[in-house]
Amino acid sequence: MSFNTIEINKQRQDLSGRESVWLFGYGSLIFKADFPYLERRPASIRGWARRFWQGSHDHRGTPESPGRVLTLVESPGTVCAGMAYRVAPAVFDHLDVREKNGYLRFSTPMAFSDGGHEEGLVYIATEDNAAFLGPASEAAIARQIATSRGESGPNRDYLFNLADALRHLGVEDQHIFTLEKLINI
Numbered sequence: 001m002s003f004n005t006i007e008i009n010k011q012r013q014d015l016s017g018r019e020s021v022w023l024f025g026y027g028s029l030i031f032k033a034d035f036p037y038l039e040r041r042p043a044s045i046r047g048w049a050r051r052f053w054q055g056s057h058d059h060r061g062t063p064e065s066p067g068r069v070l071t072l073v074e075s076p077g078t079v080c081a082g083m084a085y086r087v088a089p090a091v092f093d094h095l096d097v098r099e100k101n102g103y104l105r106f107s108t109p110m111a112f113s114d115g116g117h118e119e120g121l122v123y124i125a126t127e128d129n130a131a132f133l134g135p136a137s138e139a140a141i142a143r144q145i146a147t148s149r150g151e152s153g154p155n156r157d158y159l160f161n162l163a164d165a166l167r168h169l170g171v172e173d174q175h176i177f178t179l180e181k182l183i184n185i
Contacts, residue, residue: 004101005099005100005104005129006096006097008104010096012104012106013105013107013121015089015092020038020086020087020088021087021092021120021121022086022120022121023084023091023095023120023121024083024121024122025082025084026050026070026081027050027069027082028070028158029082029083029085030082030083030166030169031161031162032161033083033085034094035085035087035091036087036088036091037085037091038085038087038088039085039086040084040085041083041084041112041113042082042084042112043081043082043084043111043113044082044111044113045079045080045082045108045110046078046080046109046111048072048074048078048080049075049078049080049175050071050175051070051073051135052070052175053068053070053071053073053125053127053134053136054068054071054129054132055067055101055132056068056069056148056155057131058100058150058151058152059101059151060149060150060152060153060154060155060158061155062149062150065148067144067145067149067155068133068141068144068155069155069158070162071103071124071125072122072124081166081169084110084112084118095123099123101131102125102129102132103123103124104124104125104126104129105122105123106123106124107119107120107121107122108120138175138178139182142179142182142183145159145179145183146183156183159176160180163176163180
């Protein structure tokens with residue numbers, strides 16, 4: 001079963017001729033910017049909620065025992081706060097590899113915390129990708145996160161680092177903070 005989306009993403013948007021592109025991060029991209037960027041600003045997108053519904057067969061789990069990482073699910077009226085990065089188009093060569101486990105690039109309008117707006121790209125793992133795990137009870141999701149580990153380390157570190165980053169941004173996210181509490185019990 002293949003989860004790799006690198007080649008698909010290279011064909012999704014034509015970034016040639018552009019000096020920079022905005023990228024919206026809602027999960028690990030908030031706390032792990034392992035790429036060069038020209039600018040970094042708090043931002044949000046509307047109509048989406050972050051959920052630990054995507055399987056991680058590489059970074060936070062294994063093919064035999066996948067971890068859970070975030071994706072976005074449609075949620076009318078919801079505002080998902082995160083971090084926006086203005087990057088050179090060449091950065092997507094790295095990001096497409098980083099997000100290869102089922103994530104596709106989509107265009108999205110973003111709102112900055114200072115009131116400005118820009119069009120950006122966001123990686124979303126849709127429910128039709130092979131690594132999608134889908135909804136489960138928060139207790140079941142927390143158990144899976146607590147016991148999973150992959151090349152990038154324990155799955156719980158992903159959750160804890162994100163919770164800390166969201167608190168630093170002043171963002172309340174019930175899904176994230178409930179999972180954090182369940183693992184810390």
